[in-house]
Amino acid sequence: MKTRSIPRVLSIAGTDPSGGAGIQADLKSIAANGGYGMAAVTALVAQNTRGVRSVHTPPAAFLLEQLDAVSDDVAIDAVKIGMLGSADIIGTVGKWLVKTAPAVVVVDPVMVATSGDRLLEASAEEALRSLLQHADLVTPNLPELGVLLNEPAAQDWETALAQGRELSRRYDVTVLVKGGHLPGGDCPDALVDVHGRLAEETVEFRTERVATANTHGTGCSLSAAVATVQARTGDWTESLKQVKDWLYGALLRADELEVGQGNGPIHHFHHHVAPPRSAFSQQCWDRTAGLRKGIFDLPFIRQLADGTLPEADFAYYLAQDALYLADYSRALARASSMAPTAAEQLFWAKGAYNCIEVEAALHREWLTGRDVTDRQGPVTKQYVDHLLSAGTSGGYAELVAAVIPCFWLYAHVGEVLHAQYRGTGAADHPYGAWLDTYADEEFAEATRQAVGIMDDVAARSSAEERRRMLAAFEESSLYELRFFDAPRLYAAASAE
C-alpha cells in the first residue's frame, strides 16, 4: 500500500456542535495524528455532552454532491465513516465508495450515542451490514458488534473476541473489537482478522482504564485517528499501537478541558499542550492513596507514633535506612549525570551529597551503641535494585519518578508523626528526639523542589514515558510501605 506522510483523510459523518463527537471530533483526531482532514456531513445533530436533542438529515443527493466535490478535486488517502443515519444515506455512500475506491476505508458503525439516543434508524441495520463489504476495518463497540451479528452484546472479553472473529469471517473484513464497555480496571481492544491480513489472527492492545466520565466521542476519535495513521504507516497493528497511546493520553487529560455538564470530550491535542505543572504529581499522589493508608496502618508506624515500638525494630529500621541511603545516593548521582539542565543536575548532586553527609551521619549517631546488622535486608535490596535498574534500563524520566517517593513519603510520614507526637506533649517519648529531626523544613523544601522537577520532566515527556514514570513511582511507593514493615518481618532473624 502506498503511504503518505501527511495523508488526506475524509470523514463522512454527522455533526456535534459541542465539538466532542462526529465530524468535529474526527477533524481534530485527523489533525492530531498528522493528517489533513476533510469532512462531508451526513446529518446535522443538535447535541451536547448531555445528549441528542434532534437530528436533521439533508437529502442523500446533497451528500453525494459534497462527496463528489471532494473526490473530483482531491486525492483521498483514507476515509473514515461514522454516523450515517438512514439506509438511503448508506446506499449513497456505498455507491460513492465503489466509484472512488479509496485505499483505506474505516467504518465506525455508529448506532447509539453514550447518552442512549439512537443515531441509526433501526430499519437501516441491514444496509449498514452490507456496507461492510467496502470496509478495510470496522470498529464496533460491544453493543454494535452484537447488532451487526444479530446476537446479544458480549458480556465478557472472550465472547467479544469470538464475535469479532465471526464478523471478520462473515464480511471478509478486519475488525477492531473494543472493550471500553466491559467492567474492569483495563480497556482491552483487539484487531481480529480470520483471513490472514494480520501477523496473527488476534492482536491485543490493553491500556489501563482512565478514571474519567469524559469519554464523549471516544469511538469517533479512535476510528478517525486509525484511518489517518494507517494511511501514514500502511500497518494496522502499528497504527493501533500509536493511536491507543494517543487516545490514552487524550482520556488522561480530558478533565482539564471542562467542557459541558455531561460526558465531556477527550483532549485531542494533549500532546501539543503541556499539562498543568502539578497535574502529574497529583495523579501520582492520588494513585498511591491506598499505599499511604497502608503505611499509616502498619504496626511499625503506629508504635513509632505512640512510643511502644520495640527497640530492636527501631534499630533494624535505622540500620537498613543507613544502608539504603548509601545506594539511594548513587541513584541520585545517576539522575544528576542524566539531567538535561544544569539546575536539575545540581539539585540531584546536592541530594546525593546530603544522603551521605547529613542523613547517613544522623543515622550513624543514632546507631552508636546499638547492635545491628550491616547487611542489606531483603526489602532494602529489592528497593535498591528497583532504583538502580530505573537508572540503567529506564530513562531519566523513569529514574526521577522512582526516586521521588523516598523524598515525598518520608517528608509526609515525618510531618504527620511529628504533629501527632507534638500533639500528645509526651516528654518521655522514647523516639521523641528522632521524630523532632524527622519533620525538617529544609527537607520539606527539597521535597517540594524534587516534586516540581518531576512535574517539569512529565510535562516534556511522551504519554508512554509518563505511563512508565507513574509505574516507577507506584513501585517505589510500594517499597516504601514494605520498608516500614520490614522490621516486623526481619529484625528478629537478623539478630540471630
Ligand SMILES: Nc1ncnc2c1ncn2[C@@H]1O[C@H](COP(=O)(O)OP(=O)(O)O)[C@@H](O)[C@H]1O
Ligand atoms: N475510560 C477509558 N480509559 C481508557 N480507554 C478507554 C476508556 N473508555 C474507552 N476507552 C477506549 O476508547 C475506545 C473506544 O471505546 P468504546 O467505549 O468501547 O467504544 P465507543 O466509544 O464507540 O462506545 C477503545 O479503544 C477503548 O478501549
Ligand SMILES: Cc1ncc(COP(=O)(O)OP(=O)(O)O)c(N)n1
Ligand atoms: C454525530 C455523532 N456521531 C457519533 C456519535 C457517537 O460517538 P461515539 O464516538 O460512539 O461516542 P459516544 O457515543 O461515546 O459519545 C455521536 N454522539 N454523534
